Amino acid sequence: MSDLKNDIRPLEPSTMTDLVESRLREYLKRKSFVPGDALPKEQELADALGVSRNVVREALSRLRMLGMIDTRKKRGMILAQPDILGSLERVLDPLLLGKNTLKDIFELRLVLEMGLADLIYLRKTPEDIAVLEDIVAQEVNKQQKPFRVEHEIAFHGKLYQMTGNDTYMRFQKMLLPVFEYVLDYEIQVDGRADVGKVTHRDLVEILKTGDSEDFRRGMKAHLKPHFDRLKP
Amino acid sequence: MSDLKNDIRPLEPSTMTDLVESRLREYLKRKSFVPGDALPKEQELADALGVSRNVVREALSRLRMLGMIDTRKKRGMILAQPDILGSLERVLDPLLLGKNTLKDIFELRLVLEMGLADLIYLRKTPEDIAVLEDIVAQEVNKQQKPFRVEHEIAFHGKLYQMTGNDTYMRFQKMLLPVFEYVLDYEIQVDGRADVGKVTHRDLVEILKTGDSEDFRRGMKAHLKPHFDRLKP
């Protein structure tokens, strides 16, 4: 279906800024700059490309937003390590995304939850378990809606932190608002807000005694209501 | 550790362009525009914000890159549906990323592979299986390096397509180059390039006769050499 759109690009009328942006990106790649290297000045780039400094600045502004370059007055610009998720963050607004994308992200978050098991069993420590037990201990006090969500975030957030994978954790955190948004919508439509048979407390118990397969099965059961929502 | 960096932002010296960008984003959110709505003209925005059109244009250029807005001459600008992965694509260059991020992405890709099972068993069709069998049938002819990679991509790509989740599929496709890059590096270092005990052919067999748990176990075995690389 939309498979084609990945192979052949929609051919949008590109402006000078677009061209300069891609030329700059290509230039950075070709010269194999490493983070920290100094880049030519704006005026030099403009002259070399045969465009006005204005256009160059618009293109640079984009790269700057992505964190690919850092600029400081007088020093000029230096290549930086882009924050890959920073750009995602700006765009991940439930209100801006289409229905299909929202559905995709909902599923993606479930996939990420299921994938926790392998990494967690590779890196969990007794201290981590203690923190988790602390979190579930406070669960009983927090049954109302705002507290429940807060608790969800604390628990699952800790799990992600235990993977020792920052990117993974941040990515999941960014997906959460979209997830909650879709959930709220679905609940408004069909009314049910079931909760899985396996609780947070059960999951912690599995972490202490079971293996990664057990944990994954437990997580699947914990998330079952969400999986049941998925359409074939 | 870098947990703090998510709660309190590094306070970078923001330029007018940065401010305008965030103001615009906030404005779009607050007015709850829907895709297709017309936005004020550049000059009006500049006047309202008390900055030059130049600054506004730099900010708009960023939003345009993210696909949040579309502009056509005379018509003005309209809100568009951002392509959430488009921005990621621009930044996901193995040469630009730090070592930690590369490692994170390597792991993330493994997590995504493990998560295939649930969605695939929800949506696979007999036709999909037939295509997969076709792909593995050609496996024998392609053992040399470039062909092997191509075959890997064909097989795993088809699996992702079977999830019916476009975002998931594109995301994985983007991660692949990074994955291969890390792999090449690791192999250069320690020389071994093992392959899992479970082959593609085995996986297809499981798809035909087993359940999602079987498939997941099979995938884990298939990816075992990669998992073994992970450090605790």
Added chain:
DNA sequence: ATAATTCCTTTTGTAGGACATAATGGGGGC
């Protein structure tokens, strides 16, 4: 009267110049 064409208006895209600002590196003073 309707349809097609042409012209006009409007808004974005690009150019070029000017000046403020801040940080750096060197020169001068102690």
Added chain:
DNA sequence: GCCCCCATTATGTCCTACAAAAGGAATTAT
């Protein structure tokens, strides 16, 4: 030799002007 101050310089911001494209209006032909 160390510290402070200043000139230099690259970026940040503003302004003006004009080209180009695309809608809309007006005009003409059928």
